[in-house]
Amino acid sequence: MAEAPRARRPDVAWLGRALAPWALPIALLIAWEVAARAGLANPRLLPAPSAVALAGWRTLLDGTLAANALASGQRALVGLVIGGGLGFVLGLATGLWRPVETLLDSxxxxxxxxxxxxxxxxxxxxxxxxxxxxxxxxxxxxxxPVYINTFHGVRTVDRQLVEMAEVYGLDRRARLWRIVLPGAMPSILVGLRYALGLMWLTLIVAETISASSGLGYMTMNAREFFQTDVVILGILVYALLGKLADAATRAVERRALAWHPAWQPSGEDSR
Structure with missing residues (x-):
C-alpha cells in the first residue's frame, strides 16, 4: 500500500508540467470575467469571456466561424508552403555555395x-x-525568417564533421543529407517557428483590408456592427491557431532532433 503514492508521482508531476503553461491565461480569464461581472469593464467595449464564448458557440452553430477559419487556414498553409519552401531552398543554396551568396544575399x-x-x-x-x-x-x-535561419544553420555546421565525412568517402549528396541538413536543422526549425508567427500577423492584416472571407474579414465585419464579442472571438481564434501551429512545430523539433543533446529528455522527465 505504501508504494502506490510513489507510482503516481511521475504522473502528477507530468500533469503539473502540462498545465503550468496554461495557469497564467486561465488566471487572466478569471480576472477578466470577475471584472466584467463587477462592472469594472464596459461590456460594449470589453465583453466578458462568457459572452465571447456564447458568440463563439453561436457562430459555430451557424457555420460562420468554421467557414472563415477554414478560409484563413487555407491561405496560411499555401503561403507557408510557397514562402517557406523558397526560403529553405535559397537559404540552403547561399549557405552551401559562396558564388550564390555573392549573387543573391545582398x-x-x-x-x-x-x-x-x-x-x-x-x-x-x-x-x-x-x-x-x-x-x-x-x-x-x-x-x-526561413531563409535567414537556413543560411545561418548551414554556415554554422561543424566543418570538422564535413571534413571527416570527406575523409570517409561520403559524396556531396551524402554529406548534405547526413551532415549538413541535420546540423542545420535546429536553426531551420527556429526560423519556421518565427515564420509561423509572422504568417498569422500578415494574414490578419491582409484579411482586414481586402477580403470577403476569413477570420480577419469576420472581425472587421463585426466591428461595423459593433459586435465586440465577435471581434474578440476572432482575435482569440487567431491566437489559438498560432499556438497550435507552434505546438506542432515543437513536436516536429522533438522528433527530428531526438539525436541532439539539447533536445534530450532530462533524467527526471525520462523516469
Whole structure:
C-alpha cells in the first residue's frame, strides 16, 4: 500500500508540467470575467469571456466561424508552403555555395528591410483584392525568417564533421543529407517557428483590408456592427491557431532532433 503514492508521482508531476503553461491565461480569464461581472469593464467595449464564448458557440452553430477559419487556414498553409519552401531552398543554396551568396544575399537583405505590410497598396494594384494578394503577402512574411535561419544553420555546421565525412568517402549528396541538413536543422526549425508567427500577423492584416472571407474579414465585419464579442472571438481564434501551429512545430523539433543533446529528455522527465 505504501508504494502506490510513489507510482503516481511521475504522473502528477507530468500533469503539473502540462498545465503550468496554461495557469497564467486561465488566471487572466478569471480576472477578466470577475471584472466584467463587477462592472469594472464596459461590456460594449470589453465583453466578458462568457459572452465571447456564447458568440463563439453561436457562430459555430451557424457555420460562420468554421467557414472563415477554414478560409484563413487555407491561405496560411499555401503561403507557408510557397514562402517557406523558397526560403529553405535559397537559404540552403547561399549557405552551401559562396558564388550564390555573392549573387543573391545582398539583394535579399535589401528587400528584407522593406516592411512587407507597407507593400499592401502596391500589392493590391498588382493582384487586386483576390486570393493572390493575400497569399503573396503571406509568402513575403514567411520567406525571410526561413531563409535567414537556413543560411545561418548551414554556415554554422561543424566543418570538422564535413571534413571527416570527406575523409570517409561520403559524396556531396551524402554529406548534405547526413551532415549538413541535420546540423542545420535546429536553426531551420527556429526560423519556421518565427515564420509561423509572422504568417498569422500578415494574414490578419491582409484579411482586414481586402477580403470577403476569413477570420480577419469576420472581425472587421463585426466591428461595423459593433459586435465586440465577435471581434474578440476572432482575435482569440487567431491566437489559438498560432499556438497550435507552434505546438506542432515543437513536436516536429522533438522528433527530428531526438539525436541532439539539447533536445534530450532530462533524467527526471525520462523516469
Amino acid at each position: 539583394t535579399v537583405q535589401m528587400v528584407r528591410n522593406v516592411p512587407h505590410l507597407a507593400l499592401i497598396p502596391l500589392v493590391i494594384l498588382w493582384f487586386g483584392i483576390g486570393e493572390s494578394a493575400k497569399i503573396f503577402l503571406v509568402v513575403l512574411g514567411v520567406f525571410f
